[in-house]
Amino acid sequence: MTNxxxxxxxxxxxxxxxxxxxxxxxxxxxxxDRGLIEDVCRYAKEELGFSxxxxxxSVDNIETKLEEKGxxxxxxxxxxxxxxxxxxxxxxxxxxNPLVKSVTSLWRGADWxxxxxxxxxxxxxxxxxxxxxxxxxxxxxxFPLRKDFPLAGKPTEIPDVAFSQAAPLEGGPFVxxxxxxxxxxEPRPKTFQPGxxx
Amino acid sequence: xxxxxxxEVVSPDAARKVAAAIEEHPDLVDExxxxxxxxxHPATHGVLRLVLEIDGEIVSKCTADIGYLHRGDxxxxxxxxxxxxxxxxxxxxxxxxxxxNVAYACAVEKLMGYDIPERAKIIRVISxxxxxxxxxxxxxxxxxxxxxAMTVFIYTFNEREKIYxxxxxxxxxxxxxxxxxxxxxxxxxxxxxxxxxxxxxxxFPPKIDEVENxxxxxxxxxxxxxxxxxxxxxxxxxxxxxxVNLRGSGLDYDIRKAHPYIGYENYEFEVPIGSVGDCYDRYxxxxxxxxxxxxxxxxxxxxxxxxxxxxxxDPDQFPITVCDPKNILPKKADVLTKMEExxxxxxxVTAGIDAPVGEIYFxxxxxxxxxxxxxxxxxxxVPHRMKIRSPSFVSISFMDExxxxxxxxxxxxxIGSLDIVMGECDR
Numbered sequence: 190m191t192n193x194x195x196x197x198x199x200x201x202x203x204x205x206x207x208x209x210x211x212x213x214x215x216x217x218x219x220x221x222d223r224g225l226i227e228d229v230c231r232y233a234k235e236e237l238g239f240s241x242x243x244x245x246x247s248v249d250n251i252e253t254k255l256e257e258k259g260x261x262x263x264x265x266x267x268x269x270x271x272x273x274x275x276x277x278x279x280x281x282x283x284x285x286n287p288l289v290k291s292v293t294s295l296w297r298g299a300d301w302x303x304x305x306x307x308x309x310x311x312x313x314x315x316x317x318x319x320x321x322x323x324x325x326x327x328x329x330x331x332f333p334l335r336k337d338f339p340l341a342g343k344p345t346e347i348p349d350v351a352f353s354q355a356a357p358l359e360g361g362p363f364v365x366x367x368x369x370x371x372x373x374x375e376p377r378p379k380t381f382q383p384g385x386x387x
Numbered sequence: 388x389x390x391x392x393x394x395e396v397v398s399p400d401a402a403r404k405v406a407a408a409i410e411e412h413p414d415l416v417d418e419x420x421x422x423x424x425x426x427x428h429p430a431t432h433g434v435l436r437l438v439l440e441i442d443g444e445i446v447s448k449c450t451a452d453i454g455y456l457h458r459g460d461x462x463x464x465x466x467x468x469x470x471x472x473x474x475x476x477x478x479x480x481x482x483x484x485x486x487x488n489v490a491y492a493c494a495v496e497k498l499m500g501y502d503i504p505e506r507a508k509i510i511r512v513i514s515x516x517x518x519x520x521x522x523x524x525x526x527x528x529x530x531x532x533x534x535x536a537m538t539v540f541i542y543t544f545n546e547r548e549k550i551y552x553x554x555x556x557x558x559x560x561x562x563x564x565x566x567x568x569x570x571x572x573x574x575x576x577x578x579x580x581x582x583x584x585x586x587x588x589x590x591f592p593p594k595i596d597e598v599e600n601x602x603x604x605x606x607x608x609x610x611x612x613x614x615x616x617x618x619x620x621x622x623x624x625x626x627x628x629x630x631v632n633l634r635g636s637g638l639d640y641d642i643r644k645a646h647p648y649i650g651y652e653n654y655e656f657e658v659p660i661g662s663v664g665d666c667y668d669r670y671x672x673x674x675x676x677x678x679x680x681x682x683x684x685x686x687x688x689x690x691x692x693x694x695x696x697x698x699x700x701d702p703d704q705f706p707i708t709v710c711d712p713k714n715i716l717p718k719k720a721d722v723l724t725k726m727e728e729x730x731x732x733x734x735x736v737t738a739g740i741d742a743p744v745g746e747i748y749f750x751x752x753x754x755x756x757x758x759x760x761x762x763x764x765x766x767x768x769v770p771h772r773m774k775i776r777s778p779s780f781v782s783i784s785f786m787d788e789x790x791x792x793x794x795x796x797x798x799x800x801x802i803g804s805l806d807i808v809m810g811e812c813d814r
Contacts, residue, residue, distance in 0.1 A: 213745040214497055240624050243750065246761050246774035264761065266748050266776075270624065270638065273645050277748065298627030301784035309461075324454035324813060333462060340466050 192217040192274040195237050202232055216277060223263075223280040227290040230265070230278070234295050239267035239276060242292070245302035247310040249336045260284040261312055265292070282312055291317040309334035326351045403614075406445060406792040419447060422795065426455050432529060432802060433809030435783065441795060449790040451783050456813035464773040468739030469495050469569055472773075477563040479777065479811040482525050483518035483754045484564045485554065487811075490751035492567035493648055494760035497749045498742055499569065499714070506694040506705045507571045508650040513584070513687045514557065514566060515649070516680040520591075521550045522754035522806075523673045530670065530803025531602055534611050539601050546594055549587050556580045569740060570715045571708025581688060581697030588681050595681075599674050612667040616789055616801035619664060626785045629778050630756025631672045632805055636664035642752035653690065654683045666804035673806070714740040739768015748776075755779055755806055777811035 190198075196217045200208045209220035221229065233239040243266040250260055259281030267276045282289055291314040292299045303314045304323040311332035314320055322329060328347045331338055339355070346352040425436035434455035440448035460479070464472050476491040477484040489511045496503060503511075528543035551561040556577045558564040566573055602608050618628070623636040633640060641658040643651040659675035661668025691697065695705035708715050716735055717728035744766045750759035756778025763772040782805045789801060 214500065214747050216747060218746065242627055243757070244748070244759055244761060244774065244776040246772070246776075248763050248772045264746075264763075264774075266759075266761065270640060275748065277746075296627065297622075297625050297788070298781055298784065301780060305780075324457040326454070333459060336465075338462075340462060 190237070190269075190272045190274065192276050195233070195239075195269075195272075195274060195276055198237060199229060199232060202236075203229065216275060218277040218279055220279040220281070223282055223289055226263075226265075226278070226280050227292060227295075230267075230292045230295050233267055233276065233278075238269045238271040240270055241268040242266070242296040242298050242302075243268050243275070245292075245299060245306060247306045247312060247334070249310060249334065251336045261287060261310060263289055263306065263312060287312045288315055289313070290315045293317055308332070311335065329353075403792070409442070409445070418442075424798065426452075432807055435802075435807065435809055435812075437786070437790075437798070439790070439795065439798070444794045444796075446790045446793055446795060446798065449787045451786045453780075453783060453809070454813055456809045458814065460814040461773055461775060464770055466769070468768040469742065469770065470735070470739065473567065474563065474565045477565055479775065479814065480522070480753060480755055480758065480779070480808050481562070481810045482808055483522040484562065485514040485558075485566055486518035486522070486751070486753045487758060488564060488567040489515050489649065490749070490753060490758045491760060492569060493751060494747065494749035494762060495569045495742075498745065498747045498762050498764055499711075499740070500743075501570050501709045501711070503571055503649075503709055504706050505650070506691070506699070507707045509687050509691050509694060510572060510576065510707065511567070511649045512651065512654070513684055513691075514564075516683045516687075517550055517553060517557075517584075519680045519754045520677050521547050523677050524550075526754075526803070526806040527598065527602075527670065527673055530800070530806075531608060533799035533803050534608055536602065536605060536608055539598055542594065542598055542601070546591065553580070553583055553587060556583055568708065568716070570711060571706070575699050575702065575707050576697060578698045581691070584684065585688065588684050592678065592681055595674060595677050602670065609667065611797070611800050612665065612670060612804065614663070614665050614667075615793060615797045616666045616804055617664050618785075618789065622785075622788070623664065626788075627781050628756070628785060629781070630752065630754070631669055631676065632756060632778075632782055634658065635661035635669035635672050635804075637662055642750060642757060648749075648751065654686050656680075656683050666800050669804045669806075742766060742768065742770075750776065753778065755808060755811070756782070758811070775811070775814050777814065779807040779809070779812040782807050783812055 196210050196219050199219060200210070203225060206221055206225055211218040246264045248262040248264065250262065261282040261284070263280050263282060265278040267278065280289065289312060291303055293303065294316070300318065301323060303317055304320060306312050307314065307320055308322045308324055309332060321327060325333070328350060330345055331343055341355040342353055344354050419440050419442050422439040422441050424439055426434040436452040436455070438450040438452060439446050460475050463475060473488060473491065476487040479487045524543040524547050528540040531539040554564060555561045557580055558566040558573070618632065618636045620636045620638050623633050624638065637660055639658060639660050644658055656679040659672045661672055695701060699705055712731055714735065717732055721728040722732045742764045744764060746763045748759055748761045750757040757776065758778060759776035761774040761776065762770050765771040790798060793801065
């Protein structure tokens with residue numbers, strides 16, 4: 190079974206739902222509605238042999254053309270030790286209600302990956318056994334990997350626990366931002382305001 | 388595939404017996420104690436903090452607290468060009484920086500669709516295997532020191548010192564190597580490198596035997612490793628363990644064999660796998676992997692002769708970077724004399740390479756396990772999102788389940804055998 194065939198099997202199994210199938214550099218990405226994630230993962234694991242959850246990551250799409258479909262993306266990388274193939278599953282999560290069903294019941298390894306996404310991006314996972322912050326300390330108020338969180342950081346304080354201050358970035362280090370046109374890609378001092386990139 | 392198997396030795400498993408006794412007499416168990424271990428505990432290999440709930444001498448729960456070394460590498464990556472991020476990869480698994488450099492460069496090359504020249508591939512294989520030997524030496528040395536075998540630590544560090552010297556010849560730096568570039572390498576081999584490497588691998592295999600004899604025939608070491616920290620194959624897969632921790636449990640999976648990158652299909656080597664999945668199996672697998680790495684390096688040196696040799700005989704015929712003038716830094720002499728190269732150099736340094744829109748995941752077989760990069764590109768020289776999948780993060784997440792039922796004195800051997808490094812766990 191190739192990864193293309195695996196994607197087709199999932200699409201035939203869940204007929205009636207919309208799937209978006211992409212191929213890039215030999216990797217297949219299946220994008221679908223977030224309500225289906227647990228069912229698709231269970232089918233992929235139990236019927237198609239994707240026993241290894243390599244990674245779960247998240248993407249923030251603020252200020253891009255993709256934002257209308259939902260601000261966040263959660264990306265699952267699956268791997269099969271039977272057919273030696275990879276498959277990427279992707280769901281969209283809106284900002285207003287960032288809630289996704291947890292897949293920890295299928296793969297124990299998803300536990301910390303989902304905690305990290307909650308910690309960094311603020312996406313919550315339903316039925317997660319222990320959804321706490323993992324890299325930042327308990328009580329930290331922000332989600333640092335969101336695009337509207339500045340690179341320099343923000344000042345916070347929890348007395349007797351921890352505090353943070355914005356790093357002095359004025360005038361450097363020079364940072365570069367992704368953009369379509371090369372004139373926008375020239376490095377400038379980082380004083381990020383939403384709307385800067387227009 | 389492999390004819391390497393560990394030998395079964397019967398040893399009394401005190402922890403198991405006590406754990407079974409507790410199940411028979413639950414009324415005897417009432418008081419539990421919280422023991423804080425770390426973040427400055429030497430046996431935790433960095434700034435890992437474990438909060439152990441212990442019942443007498445038995446660990447009944449373990450809460451791992453990480454994040455002490457969190458630097459926000461993923462956030463930083465979103466704010467700089469692909470090339471600028473290379474030095475940050477040195478600081479992921481800081482015991483094998485060369486392997487991280489290669490993994491990251493391969494990930495970006497997958498995004499760009501490059502196939503790098505054969506000479507660069509061979510040099511990358513050599514540097515990856517050097518990194519593997521170096522990392523395993525430290526892993527074994529630190530593990531045996533935690534278990535009281537100080538001598539081994541001195542032996543392995545003596546050898547690591549030689550690898551650092553080689554690394555200095557190869558890259559100019561001993562520790563933070565930053566050796567790869569997108570599409571190739573930062574520089575070609577130093578004329579003294581291959582002779583130095585040959586003399587290193589000539590004297591190294593007997594040293595592995597010495598280390599193995601010091602440990603495998605050491606009653607204390609064997610007793611503290613045998614049947615301790617047993618991971619079944621199913622649990623290892625379900626948890627997502629990779630590398631030696633997975634192979635120690637008996638699953639024959641190595642990315643170098645399953646999905647060969649940088650030309651690993653051209654080398655003959657065996658992948659050692661364990662049978663029980665305890666600390667001893669993982670230790671044995673590491674020892675054997677070092678021998679296989681030596682074998683790979685020997686073949687790579689031989690293979691290099693048909694691609695320019697130790698001192699590149701014809702740099703034009705055997706380049707070390709792909710040919711893509713708009714995305715690969717030109718030679719300094721050309722920058723100073725030619726207009727086109729000057730423009731390209733300026734654009735690559737300021738705006739970065741011109742990556743296509745798309746997303747890729749690339750996982751490499753690093754000494755600690757699968758180090759993966761998920762890159763989400765919206766075009767241009769900067770990733771929109773880069774996620775680093777680190778093997779140590781996954782290994783530590785398994786700690787709670789793994790430590791339950793073992794004694795406090797088993798904790799150092801289990802942590803040592805998982806071979807974790809906090810630099811890549813916290814990123």
